[in-house]
Amino acid sequence: MPRKFLNAATLALAMLVSACSLLPDQIDETKDWSAGRLYSEAQSEIAAGNYDNAIRTLEKLESRYPFGTYAQQAQMDTAYVYFRQGEQAQALAAVERFIKLHPNHPHVDYIYYLRGLINFNDKLSLFNFLSRQDPTERDPKAAREAFDSFKQLTDRFPDSKYSPDARDRMRYLVNAMSAYEVHVANYYYRRGAYLAAANRAQLSVKNYPETPAVEEALFVMARSYDALGLDALRDDAERVLKMNYPNSVYFRGGKPKTGSWWNLF
Structure with a gap:
C-alpha cells in the first residue's frame, strides 16, 4: 500500500478514536440543563431509589452551578444519599x-x-446482644459519636423539629452504653477476672446512674467483691442495690425480665 494511503488511513483511524472519546460528552443530555432541572432530576432518582444516578446528577449540579441555593441543597442531599446507601x-x-x-x-x-x-445506624452491630459475637469485641465508639452529634443538635438548636427524636435516640444510646458495660463486666466475671468485672460494672453505675442496667451492675459488683473476699465493698454494693431496688429479683436469686428499651428504634 502506498505510504500516502497508509498515512491517510492512520489519520482517519486517529480521528475516529478521538471522536469516540468525545462521544459521552456529546450525548450528555443534561449538559444544557438548568440548576433547577438538575435538582428535580436528582430528587426523582432519590425517590426511585436510584442512588448512584442521584449522586452523579448532584455532582453535575454542584460542579456546574457551584454557588447558590441549589448547590447547597445538592451538598445536603449528597450526604443523605450516601447515608441511604450505607456509605458511612x-x-x-x-x-x-x-x-x-x-x-x-x-x-x-x-x-x-x-x-x-449516620453513626446511630451502626447500633445493631454494636449492641445486638443476641448475636453470636462476644460483646467485648464491639467498639461503642460510633454510639458515643452519635450521642455527641445529637447532643450538639439539642444544645445548639433546642427548638429544632429534629431535637425531640434526637433526645429519644440519646436516651436509647445511654441505655445501650450502660448495658454494654454490664455485658463486658459479666464476660470478665465468667472468666474469673473479678476485679475487672467489678471495675467495669462500676463504670455503668458511675457514668449512667439512671439507666436500667444499673441494677444488674450493682449485683455484678457485689458478687465480684464477694469472690475477691472484699466483704466491705460487697456489703456496700448490696446496700446501694437494696436502697435503690428494694424489690430487686437479685435478692431472690433471679434475673430481671429482658427489657424492651433496645427495641425502641
Whole structure:
C-alpha cells in the first residue's frame, strides 16, 4: 500500500478514536440543563431509589452551578444519599464538609441530626446482644459519636423539629452504653477476672446512674467483691442495690425480665 494511503488511513483511524472519546460528552443530555432541572432530576432518582444516578446528577449540579441555593441543597442531599446507601465514611465526609462550608445555614440543624443518624445506624452491630459475637469485641465508639452529634443538635438548636427524636435516640444510646458495660463486666466475671468485672460494672453505675442496667451492675459488683473476699465493698454494693431496688429479683436469686428499651428504634 502506498505510504500516502497508509498515512491517510492512520489519520482517519486517529480521528475516529478521538471522536469516540468525545462521544459521552456529546450525548450528555443534561449538559444544557438548568440548576433547577438538575435538582428535580436528582430528587426523582432519590425517590426511585436510584442512588448512584442521584449522586452523579448532584455532582453535575454542584460542579456546574457551584454557588447558590441549589448547590447547597445538592451538598445536603449528597450526604443523605450516601447515608441511604450505607456509605458511612462518605456520608460523614459530606456532612463535615457542609458544616465547615455553611456553619450558619438555616438548615444546618438537619445536618447535625443526619450526622447522628449516620453513626446511630451502626447500633445493631454494636449492641445486638443476641448475636453470636462476644460483646467485648464491639467498639461503642460510633454510639458515643452519635450521642455527641445529637447532643450538639439539642444544645445548639433546642427548638429544632429534629431535637425531640434526637433526645429519644440519646436516651436509647445511654441505655445501650450502660448495658454494654454490664455485658463486658459479666464476660470478665465468667472468666474469673473479678476485679475487672467489678471495675467495669462500676463504670455503668458511675457514668449512667439512671439507666436500667444499673441494677444488674450493682449485683455484678457485689458478687465480684464477694469472690475477691472484699466483704466491705460487697456489703456496700448490696446496700446501694437494696436502697435503690428494694424489690430487686437479685435478692431472690433471679434475673430481671429482658427489657424492651433496645427495641425502641
